[in-house]
Amino acid sequence: MERWQIVLLSILAGCGLGGMMALSNPDRSAYENYAVEQIANLAKDQCDRAPAGLGILLQGPCRAAIEAYKPQLRPILAATTSRQNWIFFSIYRSDISIPAANLNARVESIGIFDRFFTYKTP
Numbered sequence: 522m523e524r525w526q527i528v529l530l531s532i533l534a535g536c537g538l539g540g541m542m543a544l545s546n547p548d549r550s551a552y553e554n555y556a557v558e559q560i561a562n563l564a565k566d567q568c569d570r571a572p573a574g575l576g577i578l579l580q581g582p583c584r585a586a587i588e589a590y591k592p593q594l595r596p597i598l599a600a601t602t603s604r605q606n607w608i609f610f611s612i613y614r615s616d617i618s619i620p621a622a623n624l625n626a627r628v629e630s631i632g633i634f635d636r637f638f639t640y641k642t643p
Contacts, residue, residue, distance in 0.1 A: 542608075542610065542633065542634065543609055545633070546609060546611055546632060546633065547633075547635050547637065549599075549613075551635075551637075552604070553595055555637045556598050556602070556613070556615055556628065556630070557591060557594050559628065559630075560594060560598070560617050561587055561588075561591050561594065563626065563642060564587045565584055565587055567583075567624045568580055568583035568587065594617075597618075601615055601616045601617060609633070610631055610632060612629065612631055613630045613631075613632060613637075614627065615627070615628045615629075615630075627641070629641035
């Protein structure tokens, strides 16, 4: 294969990959669905860290409170989340507070190829 063919093939592959990344950049509502579940799980983990002896007594009510709080979490996330859209991927930053689990958190995630990857949690 000649050099110009390799260069042309590389350019076409790069454009194809870039186009695929741009088309599969997840939107804000998809992030909100993902984040509600992730933050609820994070809060439930916080419930499990209750002091020794009280842990068993507090775990059930704490988890129930978080499940009851989940429907209210989405509007809070919508108000406290910022999105940086870089065409090929997006960076999401959410500041969230769940009093029932004593959780104040800043969660950062990247959205790429229709998936989310959380890279910063408390």
